[in-house]
Amino acid sequence: MSAAPVRFGTAEGHWVIAAAVLGSGIAFLDSTVVNVALPAIRADLHLSVAGLQWTVDAYLVTLSALLLFGGSLGDVVGLRRVFVAGLVGFVVASLLCGLAPSAGALIAARALQGAAAAFLVPGSLTIVSTTFHPDDRIRAVGAWSGLAGVASAIGPLLGGWLIDAVSWRLIFLINLPLATIAAWIALRHVPETRLDGARRPDFAGAVAVTVGLAGVTYSLIEGPGGGALAVMLGFLGVVALAAFVVIESRVRDPMLPLTLFRSRQFNGANLTTFAVYAGLGGAIFFVVLQLQLTLRYSAIQAGASLLPVTVLMLAFSSRVGALAQRIGPRIPMTVGPIIAAVGLALLGRVQPGSHYVATVLPAVVVFGAGVTVTVAPLTAAVLAAVDERHLGAGSGANNAVARVAGLVAVATLPTLAGIESGSVDTLAGGYATAMRICAGVCGLGGLIAWTTVRERAKVSPVPHPSLMQSCQHPYSTRAD
Secondary structure, eight states, X not given: OOSXXXXXXXXXXHHHHHHHHHHHHHHHHHTTHHHHHHHXXXXXXXXXXXXXXXXXXXXXXXXXXXHHHHHHHHHHHOHHHHHHHHHHHHHHHHHHHXXXXXXXXXXXXXXXXXXXXXXXXXHHHHHHHHHBOGGGHHHHHHHHHHHHHHHHHHHHHHHHHHHHHTOTTHHHHTHHHHHHHHHHHHHHHSOOOOOTTOOOOOHHHHHHHHHHHHHHHHHHHHGGGGHHHHHHHHHHHHHHHHHHHHHHHHSSSOSSOXXXXXXXXXHHHHHHHHHHHXXXXXXXXXXXXXXXXXXXXXXXXXXXXXXXXXXXXXXXXXXXXXXXXXXXXHHHHHHHHHHHHHHHHHHTTOOTTOOIIIIIHHHHHHHHHHHHHHHHHHHHHHHTTSOGGGHHHHXXXXXXXXXXXXXXXXXXXXXXXXXXXXXXXXXXXXXXXXXXXXXXXXXXXXXXXXXXXXXXXXXXXXOOHHHHHHHOOOOBOOOO
C-alpha cells in the first residue's frame, strides 16, 4: 500500500481524481460513442453488418477476457504502473483506429483498444479507493463517480458533433491528448500502490478465455456463411473455454475462483446480469443504427436521443439504492428488468415516419426508468453472495458477465432477426424482431432475479464500471 494516504480536498487529491476520471472516461466513452459512429464508419469503410458487429465486438472480446487479469496484474506490479501502461496502449490503439484504412485494420485496432481498456477500467477506481485516506475514501469515490457521470452524459453529444462536423475518426483521435494528459498526471502525482501478499497473475487463464471468446464470437457473427473456418474457430473457442474452467480449478491463484459459483444467489444474480445486459447491449446497437440509417437522424441527434436514460440514472439511482437498502434487491431486480423490457418493446415500434416526441421519447423514458430501478440493487446481490476475501473477484466476474452479454447479443441478434451479415439493407426489416428479442431476454432477467435473489442485501450507491460502460451510468452498489 502507499506509505502516506492522500487526503481529499488537497491539490494532490485533485490530481489523483483527475487522472482516474480521464483514464476511465476514455475507456467508458469509446464503448458507447462508437455505436453513434457506426453508420459513418460503414459509409467510409464499406462495412457489412458483420463488419459493424466486429467493430463493436472486437473491443468487447478483449475487454471481457482481460478485465479480471488486468485487476490482478495491478495488485502484483503496481496499480499506477498498470494504469499508465493501459493509457499508453490506449493511445497507440486509438491512433490506429483513427488512421485505419480498412475494416480489418479498424477491427484489429479495436481489439487492442479493448485490451488496453481492461487495464484502465479496474485500475481507475482501485487507485481512488486505495490512494485516499480511509476517512476520505467515500468522498473521493463520490467525486470520481460524479465527474465520470458528467463525462458520460456529454460524451455521446460531443462524439456526435465531432462525427457530423468533421469525421468519425476524431472520436478515436481525441483520446490521444486526453490519455497523454492522464498518463502525465499519474506519473507525476499518483503514488504507486501495490497490495501486500498479492496473488500471481493467471496468464494461462487469460490466454484461454481470450482465445475462447474470440473463437466463439467469430463463429456466432459469421454464422453458416462462414463455412469451415467459422466451424473450426467455434470449436476451438469452445475447447479453449473448457480449458479455462480446468485451468481455474487447478491453478494456485485463479483470476476467477470457481468456488464463487457454489452460491445460488451469485449464479442467479449473474444470470440476471447476463440477461439484462444482453437486452441492453443488443438494443443500443440496433436503436442507434435504426435512428440514423432508417429515420435519417444525424450522429448528434442519435446521441442525444438516448440522453433521457442518463438523466434518469443521474437523478434517481442513488434514491433507488436507498430504497433497495430498506427493502432488499429482489423486488427492484424483478420489476426493473420488466419495465426496461416494456421500453425495449416500445422502441421496436420506431419505424420510418416515427416522430421523436410521440414514439422515441416515451419508449426511451420507460426504458431508462427500468434500467434505473435495476442497476442499483444488481451488484449488491452479487457481492452479498460472496465472502469478504472474494469481493474483488465477485465484482470483476459480474463486470465480465455484463461485457460478455453485450458481446453475445451483438454477435447473435442479426442472425436471429433475419438480418443478412453481408447486407446493411436488411437491417430495417429485422429491427422490430431484434427489439422484441431484446425485450424478451431483458424481461427474463427479472424472472430469474425473482427466483434466485434473497430478499435482503444491504445497498449503497457507489460506481460500477460495467454499468457506466454500457449505460453511461455512474452509480451502482456494494455489499456492506
